[in-house]
Amino acid sequence: MASTSSRGDAKGIDAAPSATIYMAVRFFLTCILKIFFREVETRGAHNIPKEGPVLFLCGPHANQYVDSLIVCTQINRVVSFLMAEKTLREPVVGELAKAMHAIPVIRPQDLAINGDGTVRFPDPDPEKPSKTLVGIDTKFKIQVQLRDKIALKTSPDSFEVVEIISDTELKLRSEPSEKAAVAAFSSAGGTPYRIIPHVDQHDIYARIWERLADNGAVAIFPEGGSHDQPELLPFKAGFTIFTLGAMAAHPGLEVKIVPVGLNYFHPDKFRSRCVVDFGHPLSISSELVEAYKKGGAEKRDACGKLLTAGTEALKNVTVNAPNYETLMVIQAARRLYQPATLKLPLVTVVELNRRFVYGCLQMQNEPEFKELKTKVAAYNRLLKYYGLRDHQVKKTALGGWRSARLLVQRVAVLLFVGMLAMPGAIINLPIALTAIYFSQKKQKAALASSVVKLRARDVVATWKVVVALGLGPVLYFLYALSILIWGITHNKSTTWNILVPLSVWIALPFFSYASVRVGEVGMDVLRSLPPLFVTIGQPQAAENLRQIRATLSQDITKAINRLAPRVYDDFDPDRWEKIARQQKVTSTSTAEQADKVETNENETNMEDQAHFWTTDLGSASNPLDQLRSVIQSHKDWIDDTMFNWNRHHETDDEDTDVLFDTLEGALNDKARRDGYVVKGKHAETIPEQGESTPSSSQTPRKRERKRTSSLGASLADGGLKVSALANLDREKGFGQLHQSLVDQQDSGL
Incomplete structure (x- = not known):
């Protein structure tokens, strides 16, 4: 029989690399993340202690190795991550982890x-x-x-x-x-x-206690392995032993626990976004440390109390929903509550989502909330039916001729941008195809070996980054080598054969990044086309969608203003007006400083200026104001016709489609644990006893304007009963559901 130590004893930790190497690798990883992510924002960075021992409690662990990279690049301290020993043996990831002071941990599941x-x-x-x-x-x-x-x-x-x-x-x-x-x-x-097998982790504990005693910083993902669940998994108790053990072994040591929330918008997607939220540090009382020292039941009780406190602290900086259907509805409700013309910073979007999730979970049994949830779910399906996102609904009010003009202009811009991005896309096509192949292969393997993953999307981004890091330099070297061979065969000079291939090898990464940014603009233009198609082809349906949205927005705002004070003491129903006023002042401050002319607060909103050649100059009080009016009008026209496709802060308007994709193909035994089952391409909530839930249905290929118009008018006028929406046949297509609802309304049901 093998001894316990031979089956899993955590020993042999190498000495940590120097801080210089750490900072150099950190800078390199920051560059990599800036390429992969479109935006990474930080909130609460002032909560990070500048010195002293710190344990960073990170979650949710939704992006495997990328999570560690994001956290360490956002903290201006040397941070040691706990990482599975088998990971440190991998060629690329392992070497980077060692350079980043990773502490290897033997996980029992790796020895199973x-x-x-x-x-x-x-x-x-x-x-x-x-x-x-x-x-x-x-x-x-x-x-x-x-x-x-x-x-x-x-x-x-x-x-x-x-x-x-x-x-x-x-x-x-x-x-x-x-x-x-x-x-x-x-x-x-x-x-x-x-x-x-049982693994004796005492040596790991001792090493971490030593690191904390030296005023170091350690980061840990208390959930254990990565996952793609919509909420935090139960925490392991290891971090409680790290902190309490360190303070027990070193009297006078004060370890701070800082919760770090990783809030992704599509974590597996290239050029997605992320908000890193640092919560208030937790201080550990001396009573808990003394109870830990006594051992036995008191030690377990102390660890349990700290485990609960750490869990609640991390929940306060993350978005946690019981299932994806609830998260989808809540995000849609948040957008409907937020005025459509108001752009919010990314960190505010995350904070609003978090508050909406918590508030809706508190009010989920209220009849008014259930009714609104049903209406929002139906509205989400209408958006999916037309291929629109919520923020695009108001864009359908442009009118047929103006939409046609915008469509022609944007298609022309799309073709132009596509031609600019095409060379870079062709050059990097081998990297993209290889990254997709390996990430899908790793995704399948991770899903097969896990009981908590839904689609194993948490491993996708990591392997895209790893493949790009490994294959990119090699591919660019091959391109440079090809140029060198061409130069030799064509009798080019020695100087040419050295400088040109070398310059190409160095310039290709920058050229590729420029192509990515240009292609990104093209994708924004492409996403702006659906509302124009709907406006031109189905104007009545577009009008109904706007009416539905306006009615839902009013209902949700009234309900929140009435119910939210029960949950949040600091709730302010006038906050949107204050934010809008503040944004208006901020947007005009630059012009005020430049010409010292006071801006008229009643100036027409930028989004409402509809025509390029019909600028009203009569209201301007002097030539300078007239000139500014002309410039502003032309600026707004350019923005509306060419640049207004990019809603920079409405990053979660794609979540409806992504969530449906995430649910597609998920295993029923895993999904049922989170409160839903999967049928075909959509997820349905398992109703509680006596309740019904909105159906999810396949989108028909043929759009029927007449049926949609009737349904839209019913919803907008409030004439359609909520029960009619809730009690629908789940097996019918969307067009059949529309007709069923219209028939029910006509018959007075």
């Missing part, structure tokens, strides 16, 4: 083996779970040791072994209660299982 035979309960009745497991063709005395754990592929739980009776019988510390585990153990023929 498949057990011989199958295991089951003594009584196969699922109503009679037991602490005892019996084996069929098993070798418990050879393969299993005390404190090892038995794990199943169908359950996220694992079960500690406290007694090995024979090769075919053992006892667990507690009875399995998780449904999937009970069902598996109750099968007559038993179930395959894995053995997770």
Whole structure:
């Protein structure tokens, strides 16, 4: 029988690289992240202690290795991350991790083996779970040791072994209660299982205590492995031992715990966005440290209290929804509550989402909330039906001729930008294809080996970055080598053969990045076309959508103004007017400083200036004001016709489509645990007893304006009963659902 230390003893940690190497690698990684992400914003950076021991509690762990890179590049201190030992053995990621002072940790799950035979309960009745497991063709005395754990592929739980009776019988510390585990153990023929060995992590604890005692900073993801769930996973208790143990071993040491929320907008997407939110530091009381020193039950109680405090602190800087359907509806409600003409900073969008999630969970049993949730879900499906995003609905009011003109102009811009971006796209096509191939391969492997991942999207971005880092320089070198070979075969001078290929090799990364930025503009233009198509082709449907949105926005605003004070003491119903006034003052401050002329507060809003050649100069009081009016009018026209496609801060307007994609193909046994099941390409909420939920349906290929117009008018006028929306046949297409609703309205139901 192998000893415990030989099966998993965390030793042999190399000395950390110098701070100079750390900062150099940190700068390099910052450049990489600026390429991959379109925007990374930081909130609450003042909460980071400039000195002293700090433990950064990071989550959710939604982007595998990229999470660590983002956190370390946003903290102006040397931070050591805990990282799986097997990761440090990988060629590219491992070397970067070592340079970033990563502390290797042997994870028990990385040492897991498949057990011989199958295991089951003594009584196969699922109503009679037991602490005892019996084996069929098993070798418990050879393969299993005390404190090892038995794990199943169908359950996220694992079960500690406290007694090995024979090769075919053992006892667990507690009875399995998780449904999937009970069902598996109750099968007559038993179930395959894995053995997770116990690992002595005392040496790791000692190393971390030493790092904290030296006033160092350590970062940890308390959830353990990465995942793509819509909420935080249960925390491991390790971070409580790190902090309490360090303070117990070094009297007078004061370790601060800083929660770090990672809020992504599409974490697996290239050129997506992220907000890193640093919460208020947690101070650990001396009472908890003294209780930890006493050991036993008091030690467990102290760790439990700190675990709860850390969990709540991290929830305060992250967005957590019980399931994706709820998150989708809440994000749509937030956009409807926010005035359409008001642009919010990215950090404010995240904070609003967080407050909406918390408030809606508190009010989820209110009849008014349930009714609004149903209407918002129906509105989301209408948007998906027309291929629009919420912020684009108001753009359908431009009018047919103006929309046609804008469509021609934007298509021309799209073609021009496409030609500029095409060379870079062709040059980097091998990198893109290889990155997609490897990321999908790793995604499938991660999904197969995990019981908590829904689609394993948390590994996609990491392998896109890794492949680009490894293949990019090699590909650019091959291009330079090709130029060198061409120069030699065409008898170019030695100077030419040296300088030109070298210059190409150096310039290609910058040229590629420029192509990415240009292509990004082209994608923004492409996303701005759907509202123009709807406006030109289905003007009545566009008008109905605007009416629906206006009605929903009013209903949601009234409901929030009435219900929110119960949840938030600092709620201010007039905050939007104040924010709009502040933004207006900010937008005009530069002009005021330049010419010392006071701006008229009643000046027509930029979004309402509809015509280029019809500027009203009569209202200007002097020639300077007239000149400014002309310039502003032309500036607004250019913005509206060429640049207004890019709603920089409305980053989550794509979330509806992305969430449906995320749910597509997810395993039902995993999804059911979060409150939904998957059918086809859409997710449906499992209703509570006595409740109904809105259906999710396939989008028909043919759009029927007449049906949509009737439905839109009904919703906008408030004449359609909510119960009609809630009790729909889930198997019908969207066009059939429209007709059903119209028929119900006509019949007076």
